[in-house]
Amino acid sequence: MNDEAPVAQVPNERRRDWPPVAILALLALAIGTIVWLANRQPPKLAERTAESGLPLTREQRSVEFVSADLTFDVQPDSRRLDARALLEFLVEAPIGRLQFDLDPELPIESIAADGQVLPASSWANDGGLVTVKLPAANRAGDRLALAVAYGGKPHVARKPPWDGGFVWASTRNGRPWVATAVEGEGCDLIWPCFDNSRVEVGTVTQHIVVPKGLAAPSNGRLLGVDRLADGRTRWNWRASHPNNYAIAIDVAPYKLAQTIYYSRFGNHFPIQYWYLPGEEKQAAALLAEMIRTVGFFEGTIGPYPWGDEKVGVVETPHLGMEHQTINAYGNGYKTAPDGYDWLFNHEFSHEWFGNQLTNADWDDMWLHEGFATYMQPVTLGWLRGRMAYDSAMFKQRQQIANKHPIVSGRHRTDSEVSDSTIGPANDIYYKASWMLHTLHGLIGDDAFWRATRRTVYGRPDPRPGNFEPRFASTDEFVAVASQEAHRDLGWFFDVYLRQAHLPRLASWRKGRTLYLQWKTPRGLPFPLPVEVEVGGTRQIVPMQGGHGSIVLPAWYSLFTLDPDSKILRQSDEIDRYRDDRATKKPYGPS
Numbered sequence: 001m002n003d004e005a006p007v008a009q010v011p012n013e014r015r016r017d018w019p020p021v022a023i024l025a026l027l028a029l030a031i032g033t034i035v036w037l038a039n040r041q042p043p044k045l046a047e048r049t050a051e052s053g054l055p056l057t058r059e060q061r062s063v064e065f066v067s068a069d070l071t072f073d074v075q076p077d078s079r080r081l082d083a084r085a086l087l088e089f090l091v092e093a094p095i096g097r098l099q100f101d102l103d104p105e106l107p108i109e110s111i112a113a114d115g116q117v118l119p120a121s122s123w124a125n126d127g128g129l130v131t132v133k134l135p136a137a138n139r140a141g142d143r144l145a146l147a148v149a150y151g152g153k154p155h156v157a158r159k160p161p162w163d164g165g166f167v168w169a170s171t172r173n174g175r176p177w178v179a180t181a182v183e184g185e186g187c188d189l190i191w192p193c194f195d196n197s198r199v200e201v202g203t204v205t206q207h208i209v210v211p212k213g214l215a216a217p218s219n220g221r222l223l224g225v226d227r228l229a230d231g232r233t234r235w236n237w238r239a240s241h242p243n244n245y246a247i248a249i250d251v252a253p254y255k256l257a258q259t260i261y262y263s264r265f266g267n268h269f270p271i272q273y274w275y276l277p278g279e280e281k282q283a284a285a286l287l288a289e290m291i292r293t294v295g296f297f298e299g300t301i302g303p304y305p306w307g308d309e310k311v312g313v314v315e316t317p318h319l320g321m322e323h324q325t326i327n328a329y330g331n332g333y334k335t336a337p338d339g340y341d342w343l344f345n346h347e348f349s350h351e352w353f354g355n356q357l358t359n360a361d362w363d364d365m366w367l368h369e370g371f372a373t374y375m376q377p378v379t380l381g382w383l384r385g386r387m388a389y390d391s392a393m394f395k396q397r398q399q400i401a402n403k404h405p406i407v408s409g410r411h412r413t414d415s416e417v418s419d420s421t422i423g424p425a426n427d428i429y430y431k432a433s434w435m436l437h438t439l440h441g442l443i444g445d446d447a448f449w450r451a452t453r454r455t456v457y458g459r460p461d462p463r464p465g466n467f468e469p470r471f472a473s474t475d476e477f478v479a480v481a482s483q484e485a486h487r488d489l490g491w492f493f494d495v496y497l498r499q500a501h502l503p504r505l506a507s508w509r510k511g512r513t514l515y516l517q518w519k520t521p522r523g524l525p526f527p528l529p530v531e532v533e534v535g536g537t538r539q540i541v542p543m544q545g546g547h548g549s550i551v552l553p554a555w556y557s558l559f560t561l562d563p564d565s566k567i568l569r570q571s572d573e574i575d576r577y578r579d580d581r582a583t584k585k586p587y588g589p590s
């Protein structure tokens with residue numbers, strides 16, 4: 001269908017020829033199709049379940065979530081999940097009830113507290129928030145173990161990974177190929193958890209039971225594979241401090257490409273790629289890319305954060321997701337002129353920006369996506385040089401919308417950030433990446449990477465064993481970047497992160513003098529120096545007070561502002577291009 005072939009081209013005579021019976025039959029078919037399509041849609045999620053990052057309840061704030069031991073019996077034929085969760089808490093403030101999040105579409109069969117099975121009347125799932133009345137009051141310092149048996153047909157993702165849930169797919173040979181991706185909706189689509197990025201469970205152990213002949217790679221270290229009497233297998237994995245939305249189930253007849261990586265920091269760890277049979281050649285190439293990328297990230301940022309577990313990637317039927325130590329990869333080994341796999345690279349960045357450093361609030365989500373997006377051109381610059389870096393940056397520049405500020409300064413949920421009608425949406429990727437590029441140019445290599453390293457690890461000298469996963473906020477990054485640059489950079493981040501509109505660089509000449517002035521939203525201060533090239537020589541205009549000038553050799557001298565495109569600023573050309581693209585219907589088949 002395209003707009004050059006309107007319906008009017010169908011001869012009217014033919015339409016008139018159609019007998020009423022045929023029209024009725026067509027109508028019935030159309031209604032049938034609509035009903036069938038409606039039935040195919042997965043049930044709508046409970047409001048609380050669909051959201052991620054809601055404030056923790058008082059009961060949730062009263063305990064520390066110490067560990068979760070999760071058994072998943074995955075049944076691809078019936079698209080069913082039967083599960084058991086052993087949850088351990090440390091009581092920090094006296095409580096008589098416990099609360100956790102779980103999709104009501106996964107009914108609870110039983111709950112036991114400290115080994116005592118509770119009557120069904122003592123727990124209820126109210127729209128995704130499960131409240132359990134405890135048999136005895138608990139005091140601070142008590143340990144509390146909860147066993148939850150539940151199961152059912154888990155929520156099916158409509159458009160993974162953007163719209164999350166279970167993905168029930170098949171390989172080319174008709175074997176089951178199962179995946180989960182729940183970043184937007186959160187962990188409660190799969191297991192009983194606290195669905196807030198601020199909560200990381202100390203240890204998560206998984207026992208994934210799968211039909212005969214299938215494998216279930218997952219987060220963390222493989223503890224072992226048990227063969228059950230009926231031919232099924234149970235895959236046992238353990239991960240430390242995973243993001244709760246990173247807990248992932250992946251099932252397929254996977255094969256494994258792996259190697260041991262010897263790090264510059266003296267430690268070593270496995271690098272594993274779990275792929276579908278028949279893709280040995282592509283898998284070997286991706287494994288080689290994984291090895292060189294680990295080396296680059298360790299050399300640029302610091303130690304791989306999960307060196308006592310593994311580097312892991314698994315092939316999925318959806319595009320990708322940053323599942324800690326088992327990143328989802330579904331980019332189909334696409335070739336690209338810049339010769340790297342952007343999807344693998346982006347998700348792998350999240351091991352540092354997302355998993356090691358986790359945003360303190362979804363309002364700071366640019367710390368995950370902005371850095372992961374900026375690491376793509378940075379990797380390309382290392383691999384292919386300046387042209388690949390610049391070309392990737394220019395593509396990103398065209399994606400910036402400037403409709404809502406990247407950071408609001410208040411608590412936000414995941415969907416408040418990713419909904420483009422009320423939040424920054426893709427600007428946390430591309431605009432934040434360009435902000436980092438501009439910061440990099442302003443403060444230089446040393447200060448930029450030191451600030452990054454300190455924000456990721458909480459210290460400037462990370463080594464395996466001397467750091468823990470941590471939370472970071474925008475304010476912390478602003479403070480650390482200012483310290484490393486030895487000057488207050490609050491003005492820089494105020495304009496780029498906390499305003500929707502970009503700063504505009506106004507320029508005009510009078511005789512031989514070239515005048516420059518920054519125009520910012522609400523006249524905010526913006527003393528960002530500007531480089532100017534005139535006749536092959538460059539000079540930097542300091543722009544104190546937001547304005548500056550230079551004297552040109554002649555009234556007709558040619559000049560270029562910001563010749564290396566170091567600065568993110570408003571551009572009439574790109575705005576026109578974006579407006580044009582938004583209003584024109586695409587030509588050709590759609």
Ligand SMILES: [Zn+2]
Pocket residue numbers: 322346347350368369372
């Ligand atoms: Zn990402």
